[in-house]
Structure formats: structure tokens, C-alpha cells
Amino acid sequence: MKYNIPRGTFDILPKDSYKWQFLQDSFRKMATCFGYEEMTTPVFEVAELFERSSGESSDVVQKEMYRFQDKKGRKFALRPEGTAPVVRSYIENHLDKLSSRTKLFYLGPMFRYDRPQAGRYRQFYQYGIEFIGSNNPYYDAEVIAIAFLWLNKLGLNNLRLEINSVGCPACSAVYDNVLQEYYRPFLPKLCPDCMKRLETNPRRLLDCKVPSCIEFRKNAPSQMDYLDELCKKHFSAVCNYLQAMNITYTVNPGIVRGLDYYTNTAFEIIYEGLGAQNSLVGGGRYNGLIEQIGGKSIPAIGFAGGFERLLWALEEENIDLASAPKPDAYFVCVGENTRMQILPYLNALRIKGLFIDYDPDKNSLKAQLKAADASGAKYAIIIGENELAAKTVNLKNMQTGEQITIPMDAEQTIKRMRCF
């Protein structure tokens, strides 16, 4: 084998393609029922868009972006996430002028230069929702509900919805200081990563998996206690809406999200049993982002989920989504002269929408019927010299083994197939 697929990428082969298509269609339907419309943006954008939105210090920007320059030296990046491009388009196309609220969803590949492992790829496919135009906590709950209820509908019931509030920029700044104060005395005892985090991104300290660091977390101050009145009210309203929707959740102060643009609500939907990558969906509110990248100050909330992990979870649960369609009929042809002469009839059936399998490389009747059986076709349409002369065909029901002789006519064949 001469060429290999690039590291961290994968081919979607036909047998899996049916599953992917099913999931994509299913997500489209769900989003549509909630009033969301599809938007598709390019897979690459000006690199600065991501640097500005995700934050210079974020891992995405620091080490995971695929950057390249075009012939004129313009700096682009393969999109590492979907929100910034959607917001860029929202601003650029003045969607805020069309309506006070904009409900969007997207599907497509994202790219991150990461070391691949189970459930993590360099090109991966996301589905996402963005609601732009209101700070009403109802919409926080609606966006969460779309993700949660859709996964439920697919058959995933052992999910954990974890939510948190990171507050507005004002209260999160206060909290960061409080956290730094709390952790500073333990500095020498922290793991090397956490030593760095203390200065660069103190909230990440709450996310550390090193046992000794987990100890310190127990008595750490909670963001909840440092939310201002408005943020507190917003958060409890979101919780109330979720309860009213019968969606159970747990509050997890460790949900802090990796990107800088999040404000207030942050959430994650977790499915245990996917190795180290158990997060199926992640999202949150980003009230400051639109202004930050050149638009007006407009509140928004959204989420993104990964198809690969979703597929994996569904597999773990033995949930069968979709498989290759079976032929309506298998075309069996015997004799010297038949091969040429049956073609108009064969094509007529196909044009009328039937899935007809046919393999001219198989010669004997036996071999062809064997293939018909293996294909799972409901019928075999058998034509030999005699039938050709009589302008008839034999329609055989592969389940019952019964066979009838009918005129060689597409219209009539279809009619007989319905009731035989």
C-alpha cells in the first residue's frame, strides 16, 4: 500500500455512511422542530478570527490549530470549532437586522492538531446549535434541551447533564482572584501543570485529575458564591426551566470550558464508557463574543457535539441505527441473447425508483440466484431465452420461493411486486 490516510483522520465507508446520514438527518429534523435553520460556513477562516474569539492562551490556539498561508501570504486556519465562524457570518450578513433572534444549526468537519486517541481525531465532525439575540434563561434551557432530548431520542438514556455558571466577566474576574488567593499557599505542592494554571487560567485548577490536586479542590471556594445578583438569578432560572422540562442535571463547578468566550451558563453532556473522552456535547452562553469580534453587544448561547463519540456511545448501547438498503429485486439473466435485450426493461425499473441489483459477470442460473439470496433482495426477476421470446419474466419471491410469470413490462412488474 503506497499511500495512507493522514494521521487522526478516517474514511467513512459505505456501511457506516448509512449511520452517518441517519444521524445527520435526525439532527436536522430535531433542530428544525425547535425552529433552527441550517448554516454552512467554509472550513477555513482568517486565523485571527479564532485567535481573537477562543483566546490567545487557549490550547486550541496555542497548539491545536492547523494554520497555513495562501499565495498572497494571508494567514488562515482550518476551523477548530464552529461558533466563531457562525458568529462571523451572522455579523457579516447582518442577520441581526432580519430578526431580533436568530436560531442556527450547523454540521461539518472541524480540525485540531492533537495527538489522536479513542474518541479524538484531527478531523472530526460536529453538530451544533447557536441561538443569538436574547439573554432570556429560557433559551439556555432550550438549547440544552435540544441536545439532551435528541440524544435521548436516539436511545441514549444514561446521560449526565452537568451545568455550571462561570458568571459574567465582572464576577468571574473576582472569582479568579479568590481562587488564586486560595491556591497560592499550596503552590509548591501542586502538580507542574497546575503551577502554570494558577497564573494563566486558575479555573482550570478545578479540572485537574491529579489526586493531590483533587484534595485541595475540596475546600476551594465555589464560583456560585461569587456570582453577582443578576448572574445568580440567571442561573437559578435556567435550573428551574430545566426542571420544568423534566431534564435532570447536576451542578458541577468543574465545568469551566476551554474557550475564553463563555459567560454564565456552561454545560456538558457526559456518557460514561467512552474511555477518557466521555464528553458528548459541550456548550454554554457567550454574551460577549459577538462584540468581541466586531459586532454589536448581543447575547447568545450554543453547543457543539461530536458525531464520532455519539456513534461510539450508540455502539456501546447496541443501538442499531441504519444499514445498507436491500435491493427490491435481483435481476437474473440466462442465455446468449438475453443480456443485450433486457437492458431497456432493467433501466425502466430503475428509473421508476426500484433498487435492482444485477451482475453480468455471473453466468449460471445457480450462481445468480445464490447472489440474489446473498443480496437480501425480496424478489428475483428471472429471464431466459424462453421468457425473452414470449416477452415475459418470472417474478420469484425469495422468501416464499413462489414464482409467477408476468409480462416484461416495468409498470406491471411493480404492480405485481406490491401484492406478491
Place this chain on the structure above:
RNA sequence: GUGGGUGUAGUUCAACGGCAGAGCACCGGAUUGUGGUUCCGGGCGUUGUGGGUUCAAAUCCCAUCACCCACCCCA
């Protein structure tokens, strides 16, 4: 970027210093134009690649590449 594991037929795996094999899948056949079960036949594969040790390497050693898993981070 760091650590661990694995590379043998299309696939799942065996052979663990002495001629590279099996199941599944695939193809063909079992007397004239009717499938599923059964039976028979069909595989010379640079053992990921390149070096080294040895009379002899899939097997031991080194390097390299790829994949997998984990850290980090996230979908």
C-alpha cells in the same frame, strides 16, 4: 509535546529460532433453467520498513514508520 502497547492473508488470529497456518469472508464446482443447509476445490502473503545477531529470524537486538491507549486538552 510526554509515556505505554501492538504491527503475520481481505478480516480475526495462530506459529515465539528450524519448510508461514487456521476460522470467517470471498470465488468456483457437485450432469440439462431455480437460492438458503451440506460436501469438494481455490492463498507463492516483500510476516509494516531498514539494518544487526545467527548455519538459520515472523520469532532475538537496534532504528524507523504506522496504528492503538493514556497524559494534556477537548467534541
